[in-house]
Amino acid sequence: MKYCRRCLQPDTRPNTVFSFEGICPACNYFEALNQVDWQERFEILQDILSRHPRKRGQFHDCIIGVSGGKDSTRQALFLRDKMGINPLLVCVSYPPEQVTERGVSNLSNLINLGFDVVVSSPAPQTWMKLKQEGFHRFTNSFRSTEMALFASVPQIAIKYGIKLILWGENPGLQLGDMKTLGRTGYDGNSLRYMNTLSSGLDWMLECGFEKSDLVSYVYPEAEEFEKHDLQIVYLGWFLGDWSLVNNAGYACANGIEIRTDGVEKTGDLFGVTALDEDFTPINQLIKYYKFGFGRVTDYVNEEIRLGRISRDAGIKLVEKYDDAHNEAYIKSYCNYLDISVESFWEKVKVSTNKHLFSIEKDGSIRPKFKVGVGL
Numbered sequence: 178m179k180y181c182r183r184c185l186q187p188d189t190r191p192n193t194v195f196s197f198e199g200i201c202p203a204c205n206y207f208e209a210l211n212q213v214d215w216q217e218r219f220e221i222l223q224d225i226l227s228r229h230p231r232k233r234g235q236f237h238d239c240i241i242g243v244s245g246g247k248d249s250t251r252q253a254l255f256l257r258d259k260m261g262i263n264p265l266l267v268c269v270s271y272p273p274e275q276v277t278e279r280g281v282s283n284l285s286n287l288i289n290l291g292f293d294v295v296v297s298s299p300a301p302q303t304w305m306k307l308k309q310e311g312f313h314r315f316t317n318s319f320r321s322t323e324m325a326l327f328a329s330v331p332q333i334a335i336k337y338g339i340k341l342i343l344w345g346e347n348p349g350l351q352l353g354d355m356k357t358l359g360r361t362g363y364d365g366n367s368l369r370y371m372n373t374l375s376s377g378l379d380w381m382l383e384c385g386f387e388k389s390d391l392v393s394y395v396y397p398e399a400e401e402f403e404k405h406d407l408q409i410v411y412l413g414w415f416l417g418d419w420s421l422v423n424n425a426g427y428a429c430a431n432g433i434e435i436r437t438d439g440v441e442k443t444g445d446l447f448g449v450t451a452l453d454e455d456f457t458p459i460n461q462l463i464k465y466y467k468f469g470f471g472r473v474t475d476y477v478n479e480e481i482r483l484g485r486i487s488r489d490a491g492i493k494l495v496e497k498y499d500d501a502h503n504e505a506y507i508k509s510y511c512n513y514l515d516i517s518v519e520s521f522w523e524k525v526k527v528s529t530n531k532h533l534f535s536i537e538k539d540g541s542i543r544p545k546f547k548v549g550v551g552l
Contacts, residue, residue, distance in 0.1 A: 237265035245283030272301035280453025365409030442503035
């Protein structure tokens, strides 16, 4: 395990490749932003929007996938108020057992801001069973739900005959998932190759589900994208101030409700991520034990690149909070998966990366690596 020489990105992030100098893709991209002509990018965006006019009888120019959180709220407002176009917002709703009142309130806030929202609600029982199977097979109950979240947007675009999809950040440039890179910095049609989506439906079918049960989880094939002339565009590529904190600032000024439970329980430094449910912090904890980094690392990396904290200060935050978790959230998660808390931890320990962590006699999980240094 090695760390980027500039930030705290480890080379254990799936699909990332460091440069010969030991710099992660996200840091290389951030440095390149100093040379960007943002007016030129703005004009490129204007050109893209002009090349995708709505058809006669349509009311929406493009589609945005939303949760009601910071990124989707900022995108919707930017496109409508700055670019003068009318986006259709698409949201996959979590089942009642998972969604938070905060999440419902934030989605309502988008509607109250004047946007049309289509809500897709996959069958709750199938959703739950897939999460249970995902945890038992991969120690990842989000493998199926993320597929539904991503698939819903192009599915609705096809049904409504809308050809342009606006997405947030480019995970290849801004996070380092190199498989998602497209022909240009804003081309998002390679999003299908990201780690989760590339797993496909085979494992679900092996669990005994019928294809008719899984309609909500099917990401359209590349041939369907071509047939319907679909284009995903990363909106974050055009915005020089796109970041976790900046997006949250825009969204908070326009009515979203953020977390108040604290970084000690969630690993969320600013309380602005995964606002619509409380299972994601647990998934981030499991990710930490698999890859050696969690949500705090992602926050800190961005803050280091922006010059708001030093690498040394970032190390202290990561050491303190990257494995943060809350027993009450874990208990609720286990109740939903119909397992005991003891079974949860047994499964997590089996899936823990033994190259990066050791399981002590008292059952605790200890890192073998030193943050910022590696192994």
